[in-house]
Amino acid sequence: MLRKTGLFLLIGFFCFHAFWAWKASAAFVRADKVVVIKSKRILMLMREGEILSAYRVALGRHPDGRKMKAGDKRTPEGSYVLDARNPDSRFHLALHISYPNESDLMNAHKLGVTPGGDIMIHGLPDQFKKLGKLHRLSDWTDGCIAVTNREIEEIWRLVPDGTPIEIKP
Secondary structure (H helix, E strand, O other), rough: OOHHHHHHHHHHHHHHHHHHHHHHHHHHHOOOOEEEHHHEEEEEEEEEEEEEEEEEEEEEEOOOOOOOOOOOOOOOOOEEEEEEEEEHHHHHHHOEEOOOOOOHHHHHHOOOOOOOOOOOOOOOOOOHHHHHHHHHHHOOOOOEEEOOOHHHHEEEEEEOEEEEEEEEE
């Protein structure tokens, strides 16, 4: 009887330990890529080709086509990196996208324009935070990708600096 109890406790200990080790490792799962599909207004956090989370987004006021110049209110298209974060953003939290890339710079140079910059994934400004998901009823940014404040907090935790982002038409 004592032997059965000891075996039961030993198995219980290993199961408990395995559960907590799994739970702890799941808590540290981070995205290794972000994919935005502009036409679907969706942002996906990816890990090894699998979708971790997906969010509906608002884009720049003129969402069709790639960003060509400063002030065109378009969201860029292409391959970039999330290279910095701003915890004091007027849009709750903001992750900086490394726009313009080399291709964007060459295109702007050919057109004789400035490519612009300061493109972010961000939440809502304080005066509109109560809108929540309703902010997505129209594209309202100057070229950024906007989510709710709760969503940017989750994205902030799951996406480390240096994560690649692919923005597709």
